[in-house]
Amino acid sequence: MNVKLSQCFIAVDDHDKALAFYRDALGLEVRNDVGFEGMRWVTVGSPSQPDVEIVLEPPLADPNASAADRQAMAELLAKGMLRGVIFSTDDVDATFEHVRAAGGEVLQEPVDQPYGVRDCAFRDPAGNMLRFSQPRTG
Template sequence: MDLKIAHSFLFTDDHDEALAFYRDALGLEVRTDVGGGKMRWITLGSPEQPEVSIVLTPAASPAASAEDNAAIAELMAKGVLGGIVLTTDDVDAVFERVAATGAEVLQEPIDQPYGVRDCAFRDPSGNMCRINQPK
């Protein structure tokens, strides 16, 4: 049996702000952008990995109670609901490009004891985006 990752979901509370981060700052390509308003669904990915997509999905759910949606919004604001790790061959260049957009920097590039050089940002919805460069 061959099992592969196809989609990974990240909650967002503002699709346009998320697009500015993932498409414009990080350089991912938009694959789909469907729906509208609070039910918009966007997939993005790297041209080098056409079989894998990040899905930006609404954090608020019409099936959830107002209290649950408020709890989700609070956890997102704290940055504890989601995250993603991307890899590159030049983390310093990616860091400079993304930082120049005004994205929230969580960590400047450093060499980690576990074999990567990495940096980290917070996307506009609070999700952590860590970028690794294997040593």
């Protein structure tokens, strides 16, 4: 049996802001942009990983959800309590400077972690935490 990751999901409240971040700041390519029942899903991915996509989806992808459920999800998203993604990079310090210069909200500057990586963290425009890491050498 061969099992591989194909897609992961990140909730966003503004697809245009999310695209400006994921496409323009991070350099991911847009692979799909689909509307359905008043909602929008956009898939992005790294050119170096053509078989892995991040789906930028509405916080509550259910057209029948109650107003209370929509409000609860919007509040969780605003607090950064939903999903997060960890990206690998070959130069975390350069990645940090690039994302910061592009306007990324810094959560953690690059630091050597005791578990063997050097990493940093940002919030995307919707509040999701994104980490960028590279293995430490030596």
